[in-house]
Amino acid sequence: MAVFAHPDDETFGSGGTLARYAAQGCRVVLVTATKGEAGEIQDPSMRADEPIMEIRQRELKCACEVLGIEGPVYLGYRDSGMRGTPDNDHPSSFHRADLDEAAGKVVSAMRQYRPQVVITFEPGGGYGHPDHIKAHHVTARAFRAAGDPACYPEQGLAPWQPSKLYYTALPRRMFRAMAERMRQEGTDAGGQPFDAEKMGMPDELITTEIDVSAVLDKKVEAFHCHRSQLSPHGVIARLSTESMSEFMRTEYFWRAIPEVSHPNVERDLFDGI
């Protein structure tokens, strides 16, 4: 089970991993907190003659089909937008949602789907988006509550304790390598600033590397499902296709539960299960 905040988080963060396990016959389900209501169309060639949430729901459905996963199960909150924007204060925003109530919704999904492995954002939410951070806290709380019969008994669902909790976490070394490649390809000027030293997680936090080469085509196709969110000035558009596929071949995680006590890099989310 993957729990994320917006349509596209699943693909950009762990699309290859979700597709890989689905292709191996695992039942993979996506839980998405919001419908991306506060997002903006990044692709200027797209017309916006319908609400953004309609576009993004359609894009997410497309991505789930391409990745071969179930869902999305929506939690029903509203996208809170970037930090400091008025959308943060909307009464239905995920940012403002009661933590116990939101965790209860994820617990309900965990008790129904009974996942062995759960994936969500790391505590910083990747780049600090308030909904990403909220998804982290809500999922971590749900992970600890789902197996406890004293929590949310009113749901009438049997408790279920997932075995492993992972956070998506991009290592800083990957951003450094991307910055270096942009310099080599002469595409580092213009567009959004790209400071590798301010991006990603410290390398030593990464516990798990998943090779998604076998499903790279599906991951790329799922990226294109989220057309409204692909900026022609973004990192993806600025690197050559060959370089981008090289960086997309591996997905990185930080295993939170059970805690990692050995220094070896894990290469399968289901190790030990």
Ligand SMILES: [Zn+2]
């Ligand atoms: Zn997001």
